[in-house]
Amino acid sequence: xxSKANAAKILDVTLATGADFGELFFEDTTSTSMRLENGEVxxxxxxxxxxxxxxxxxxxxxxxxxxxxISMKNLMKLANTLxxxxxxxxTCEVKPLKEVKVKAKHVAKIPYDSVPIEEQLEYLxxxxxxxxDYDPLIDKVDxxxxxxxxxxxxxxxDGKIVKDTRCRGRLYLTAIAKKGDQMQANGVGxxxxxxxxFFKDExxxxxxxxxxxKAAITMLNAEECPSKVMPVILDNGxxxxxxxxxxxxxxEASAVSKNLSIFSNKLGQKIASDVxxxxxxxxxxxxxxxxxxxxxxxxxxxxxxxxxxxxxxYLIDNFNGRAMNREGNGACRRESYKNEPTSRMxxxxxxxxxxxxxxxxxxxxxxxxxxxLGGGSVNPATGDFNFSVSEGYIVENGKIxxxxxxxxxxxNGANVLLKIDMVANNLKRAQGICGASSGSIPxxxxxxxxxxxxxxxxGRGGN
Amino acid sequence: MNxxxxxxxxxxxxxxxxxxxxxxxxxxxxxxxxxxVESYNVAENETLSARGIYKGKMGCVYTENLTNQSTDFxxxxxxxxxxxxxxxxxxxIFEGSKKYHRMKTYNDSFNKVPVxxxxxxxLKAEEKALAYDKRxxxxxxxxxxxxxxxxxxxxxxxxNLVQKVSDAMCVCEVLAKxxxxxxxxxxxxxxxxxxxxxxxxxALEACKSAISQLNAEPVKSKKYKIxxxxxxxxxxxxxxKRSLSGEQVNRNKSYLAGKLNQKVFSSKVTLLENxxxxxxxxFYRGFDDEGVATExxxxxxxxxxxxxxxxxxxxxxxxVSSTGNGYNxxxxxxxxxxxxxxxxxxxxxxxxxxxxxxxxxITDIQGLHAGMDGLSGNFSLQANGYLIENGAIxxxxxxxxxxxxxxxxxxxxxxxxxxxxxxxSGIETPSVYVRxxxxxxx
Numbered sequence: 001x002x003s004k005a006n007a008a009k010i011l012d013v014t015l016a017t018g019a020d021f022g023e024l025f026f027e028d029t030t031s032t033s034m035r036l037e038n039g040e041v042x043x044x045x046x047x048x049x050x051x052x053x054x055x056x057x058x059x060x061x062x063x064x065x066x067x068x069x070i071s072m073k074n075l076m077k078l079a080n081t082l083x084x085x086x087x088x089x090x091t092c093e094v095k096p097l098k099e100v101k102v103k104a105k106h107v108a109k110i111p112y113d114s115v116p117i118e119e120q121l122e123y124l125x126x127x128x129x130x131x132x133d134y135d136p137l138i139d140k141v142d143x144x145x146x147x148x149x150x151x152x153x154x155x156x157x158d159g160k161i162v163k164d165t166r167c168r169g170r171l172y173l174t175a176i177a178k179k180g181d182q183m184q185a186n187g188v189g190x191x192x193x194x195x196x197x198f199f200k201d202e203x204x205x206x207x208x209x210x211x212x213x214k215a216a217i218t219m220l221n222a223e224e225c226p227s228k229v230m231p232v233i234l235d236n237g238x239x240x241x242x243x244x245x246x247x248x249x250x251x252e253a254s255a256v257s258k259n260l261s262i263f264s265n266k267l268g269q270k271i272a273s274d275v276x277x278x279x280x281x282x283x284x285x286x287x288x289x290x291x292x293x294x295x296x297x298x299x300x301x302x303x304x305x306x307x308x309x310x311x312x313x314y315l316i317d318n319f320n321g322r323a324m325n326r327e328g329n330g331a332c333r334r335e336s337y338k339n340e341p342t343s344r345m346x347x348x349x350x351x352x353x354x355x356x357x358x359x360x361x362x363x364x365x366x367x368x369x370x371x372x373l374g375g376g377s378v379n380p381a382t383g384d385f386n387f388s389v390s391e392g393y394i395v396e397n398g399k400i401x402x403x404x405x406x407x408x409x410x411x412n413g414a415n416v417l418l419k420i421d422m423v424a425n426n427l428k429r430a431q432g433i434c435g436a437s438s439g440s441i442p443x444x445x446x447x448x449x450x451x452x453x454x455x456x457x458x459g460r461g462g463n
Numbered sequence: 464m465n466x467x468x469x470x471x472x473x474x475x476x477x478x479x480x481x482x483x484x485x486x487x488x489x490x491x492x493x494x495x496x497x498x499x500v501e502s503y504n505v506a507e508n509e510t511l512s513a514r515g516i517y518k519g520k521m522g523c524v525y526t527e528n529l530t531n532q533s534t535d536f537x538x539x540x541x542x543x544x545x546x547x548x549x550x551x552x553x554x555x556i557f558e559g560s561k562k563y564h565r566m567k568t569y570n571d572s573f574n575k576v577p578v579x580x581x582x583x584x585x586l587k588a589e590e591k592a593l594a595y596d597k598r599x600x601x602x603x604x605x606x607x608x609x610x611x612x613x614x615x616x617x618x619x620x621x622x623n624l625v626q627k628v629s630d631a632m633c634v635c636e637v638l639a640k641x642x643x644x645x646x647x648x649x650x651x652x653x654x655x656x657x658x659x660x661x662x663x664x665x666a667l668e669a670c671k672s673a674i675s676q677l678n679a680e681p682v683k684s685k686k687y688k689i690x691x692x693x694x695x696x697x698x699x700x701x702x703x704k705r706s707l708s709g710e711q712v713n714r715n716k717s718y719l720a721g722k723l724n725q726k727v728f729s730s731k732v733t734l735l736e737n738x739x740x741x742x743x744x745x746f747y748r749g750f751d752d753e754g755v756a757t758e759x760x761x762x763x764x765x766x767x768x769x770x771x772x773x774x775x776x777x778x779x780x781x782x783v784s785s786t787g788n789g790y791n792x793x794x795x796x797x798x799x800x801x802x803x804x805x806x807x808x809x810x811x812x813x814x815x816x817x818x819x820x821x822x823x824x825i826t827d828i829q830g831l832h833a834g835m836d837g838l839s840g841n842f843s844l845q846a847n848g849y850l851i852e853n854g855a856i857x858x859x860x861x862x863x864x865x866x867x868x869x870x871x872x873x874x875x876x877x878x879x880x881x882x883x884x885x886x887x888s889g890i891e892t893p894s895v896y897v898r899x900x901x902x903x904x905x
Contacts, residue, residue: 028528033793037550037714044544045523045794048536051508065505068527078505085503085578117547140716176716176838183716185838225843227684227866227903258496260603260638262645340504375833377845381603381638381647384862386830386845408834408843408864456681458843458864458903 001026001052004097006072007155011094013079014056015157018088021057021318022079023156023296026070027337031148032112034120038140039128041121053337054079058086062319064340095159102299104292105285108167108195112147115196120145123199124171130206131175134213137220139178141213145171154297162297168193168288168442170431173209177216184405186216186390191431191442194286215372215391218403225392225407225459231367232409232455233360233395238373238430240445242452243278243350245378245385246413247271251305253320253331253343254437255380262383262414263311271311272417275353278306280315282330282346288431289346289443293330296341300330305348306417317343335439342438349446353423357449360422362398368407368457369393369400375432376409383413408458416452424449464529469513470619472538478515480556481541482618484752484791486510493578494606495585502606512794513537514556517545521554521776523794553779558620560756564739568747569627572657573609581607581660588662592637595670598677600640603647605666607633609654622754630655630745632887635666639673646861648673653887655744672826675849679859681904682850688822689865689897690815690851693884695828696892700734700803702869705837707762708798709777709786718840718870719768727768728873731808734763736772738787738801746802746889753789753796760786762803772798805892808879815880815896817854823902824849824856825865840869843903863904872897 007024014022028050035043051068052075063082067074112120124143131141147169154162170191177184188208192198199205234242247263255261263271272278282300284290291300296318304312316324317332320343334341361369369392376387389407393400429446466483473481487509494502511533512525522545526533589602609631616624631654639646650669654660691699711717719727738748738757748757753775761769773781774789774796790799816824825848834844843866849856875898883893 032544034547040549041547042550042552043523043795044547045525046540046544047524047794048526048528048533050526050528061500061503063503063505067507068509068529069507081505082503085500121547140714181718183718183838185836227864227901229905258601258603260601338506338508340502375830377830377832379647379829382645384829384845386834386864388830388833388843406836406841406843406866408830408845408866410845410862410864412862456862456864456903456905458845458866458901460841460843460866460868460901 001028001070001153004161008094008097010075010079011155011157013076014054014083015092015094016090017083017086018091019056019058019083019086020092021157023055023154025053025295025337026153027051027150029148029150029336031146033144033146036124036128036143039125039132049336051337054082055340056082057319060322066337094157097155097159097161099161099163100297102292105283106166106193106290106292109197110195111167112169112196123205127173127205127209131173131209131213134210135217137177137179137217138175138213140176142174143171156297160297162293164291164293166193166291167195169196169198171199173212175213175216177220179220182220184216184220186212186219188212189431191288192286193288193290198286219391219405222403222405224461225404225457226461227457227459229454229456231364231451231453232457233364233367233369233449233451234447235371236424236426236447236449237428238445239370240349240430240447241373241376241387241432243447244345244348244445245376245387246383246411246416247278248345248348249378250380250383250413251314253314253316253324256314257320257323260381266311269311270309272306272309273420274309275423276306276309276417276420277351278349279304279351280331280345280348284347287347287444294332295334296328296332298328298330298332300346303329303331315343315345317341333438333441335441339439344436344438344441345434345443347429347444349427349429350423350448350450352425352427352448355422355424357424357426360424360449360451361395361400364395364451365397367395369395378413385413386410404459406460410456410458416455419453420450421453422451465531466617468531469534469537472534473515476538476542478517478538478541480619481513481515482556484512485615486612488610488612490608490610492606492608493582493585494604495582495589496604498586498589500582512791513541515541515545516554516556517542519554520545520548525794553776555775555779556618556620557622557754557775559622559754563756564749566739566747566749568744570629570656573629573631576657584660584662588666591663592666592670595667596674598639598641598674599637599670601638602666603636603638605635605662607631607662616754618754624750624754626749628745628747631660633660633662633665635669637666637669637673639677641677644677646673646676646679648676651887653745653885676847676859676861679847679861681862682823682860682902683905684903686899687902688819689900690819690822690824691895691897692824692826693882693892693894694886695825696805696895697886697888697890698828698831699869699872700805700890700892701888702831702835702837703873704800707772709771709773709781710798712771713777713780716838722768725768726766728763728766729876730766731876731879732763732766732873733761733806735804735806736760736762736800736802737804740802743802743885748801751787751789752791755785755787755789757787757801772800774798801889803890807881807883807893809881810878812880812882812894815878816851818878819851819896820854822851823860824851835869842867842869863902865900865902867900
């Protein structure tokens with residue numbers, strides 16, 4: 001994309017008015033997405049995201065600019081515009097540029113562009129058929145399949161050259177059940193930072209399609225969820241979205257460094273019950289939210305955030321880390337060169353506990369078992385969060401009794417973690433897309449089945 | 464980039480018709496924190512989207528690499544993508560409308576003001592916010608962003624249209640604190656000309672909203688009469704757009720399918736689309752992303768469904784004309800809208816509260832992307848606002864959920880206030896009184 005010598009020239013400009021750090025982030029991403037409606041390909045499009053973001057830091061200030069015209073002339077112009085926003089003279093030099101190399105961990109064994117389209121379609125259509133044929137109540141089945149290959153090259157004034165390639169693929173299958181005027185959709189969306197081998201070897205598309213269709217029908221026939229405060233059992237996998245919203249976002253340095261988080265200044269303090277340990281791990285091989293390097297060129301880490309209820313660490317990027325006297329810990333991410341990067345999650349999960357799924361259900365007198373969750377959101381400053389239950393059941397006297405639909409769970413991050421009273425040993429991760437200030441990025445959420453002793457459950461069923 | 468070359472090569476490779484849309488934008492954004500510029504962004508971006516008909520099917524591609532080396536990529540991808548499509552459906556490149564509405568939408572007042580002035584106005588507003596009340600603990604973010612966009616549409620059937628829009632936005636979030644209780648307040652302003660820029664007002668409104676929420680608590684779980692603020696109502700109308708999409712209707716994936724000219728909602732509901740509003744030039748559209756001329760229309764008239772939104776493809780499938788609602792979604796064309804207006808009523812918000820006597824005034828909802836099922840219309844959403852007793856606000860309420868069904872909600876609108884506000888999602892709507900919703904609190 002650009003020679004080392006030219007990169008050094010631009011970086012030199014970034015330091016001209018007294019800045020202490022300059023960075024060039026080049027990106028060349030190709031992506032394809034296909035949509036199948038009722039088993040036929042209805043839409044196909046592809047794209048090339050291509051450009052450069054320039055970031056300059058001077059103490060506690062940050063300027064950022066981007067362009068898709070990466071000619072030397074235009075990049076010099078952008079660097080000059082950005083550096084002119086500071087007053088001052090040069091205080092440091094660009095260090096000699098040298099590539100930082102690590103053993104690439106997330107390499108596609110079967111790149112998507114090497115798989116004939118017929119083979120990809122044959123695979124996806126198996127999923128369509130399995131869901132559609134599951135029951136006559138299944139009215140429609142749609143599948144989205146998107147793949148992308150992001151190539152990133154970072155140069156910075158500390159002398160770093162970092163190259164990383166992220167190859168990702170995800171399918172999203174939606175089954176719609178219909179009875180009279182009533183329609184109920186349900187979806188499933190496995191993805192990974194792997195090639196087509198992930199789908200071929202790890203995802204039994206027929207099994208997940210049937211499971212998805214079954215849940216759509218169960219929810220179509222379900223009663224409305226009652227609205228009241230009660231114990232809630234969150235199942236493993238996507239249930240981890242509770243931790244993501246309630247605790248993950250408030251642990252990001254972007255909020256913590258400005259004292260705008262409920263967890264600011266709480267390192268070493270008890271913020272969760274003793275049975276809770278939580279981890280953010282950007283190094284998981286082939287993980288949906290993994291990378292060899294983060295988006296400012298730091299290697300990713302396995303960061304233990306909470307151990308036995310005690311806060312151990314935050315998610316830190318270099319810039320916000322300055323106000324905290326901390327170095328970045330591999331948690332700096334951005335959707336593309338069009339986003340100023342900041343601290344974000346990668347693959348975040350609550351670790352295994354000692355209970356079992358059966359024990360948790362059996363010891364619950366009355367409560368909601370949230371088998372599958374939709375997304376949610378949080379206000380990091382107050383910690384107030386919400387998330388929706390896409391498949392739920394009522395538990396009575398230690399037994400799962402009937403399905404309920406339309407529930408939303410709300411609470412506050414500062415106390416929900418303290419209310420987790422049982423954690424099972426069946427940790428599972430699931431894929432999601434997380435939207436925040438530096439764009440929409442792939443993340444894993446995860447947890448074993450766990451119980452929150454009381455939560456506000458909002459449904460349409462009244463009380 | 465040489466566009467002629469793309470058209471020539473397309474023809475040579477067997478692409479019957481081709482359309483290019485080039486969107487070029489320039490952006491400046493400034494955000495301040497603790498009396499300093501915390502972040503300063505400048506950006507320019509140009510994206511080329513191409514759609515071509517190959518053997519009767521539409522292939523789509525976009526690229527940000529606008530050098531001549533992309534020419535082959537564009538053509539190859541169109542052919543490849545078109546060849547994969549199996550569904551039998553019309554592929555149309557438009558020959559152009561007879562007449563287009565024209566209005567000046569570009570405003571150069573933003574460029575004429577030095578950046579330092581913009582920064583100073585923000586800094587002063589931060590100072591005023593902090594001085595407004597001792598319970599204002601922090602101005603968490605205060606930012607200004609201006610953008611100008613030029614959209615150029617050219618196709619092999621002779622369409623050649625350009626539209627240039629400029630606007631700016633000011634956003635503020637503050638934190639109010641009393642004892643251990645923390646609340647945030649959020650406000651923004653969309654600006655069509657620099658002289659409207661009023662960061663002081665934005666910041667003070669955010670302060671008022673944060674302070675008024677202090678010491679909020681949940682109310683008892685039961686059914687309440689509900690007054691939805693314009694900002695909340697805007698989200699509800701946004702959620703309704705899916706069911707008005709001709710594409711969803713054609714596929715029978717909309718609750719409103721087959722209900723044209725029927726009374727579907729309360730007679731208080733009149734919903735218009737006005738792409739030519741002079742009041743809000745930043746939502747102006749003279750033509751849609753397929754080159755179809757836009758027009759002002761009634762979507763719902765006193766509760767009666769008058770039209771769906773169509774692009775060319777969905778219209779051809781339904782045997783009607785495009786309504787000028789073809790909007791880019793990635794490289795392909797989906798369905799979108801310009802400015803939507805829910806017609807205001809005559810009573811003030813206060814008069815409506817008096818009529819309600821008791822209930823909840825909801826000013827904010829959260830988690831719409833997950834808590835609203837656009838297909839079935841069922842929703843359960845985190846909300847906050849105020850308790851109304853004897854026709855007046857008595858105390859703030861938070862950490863509750865409001866639950867119901869979107870279509871029932873529009874059916875159960877008792878009255879519509881006269882306090883219309885505009886939201887960034889391109890919807891102008893007043894507060895609305897809804898018969899009841901299920902509330903979960905304590």
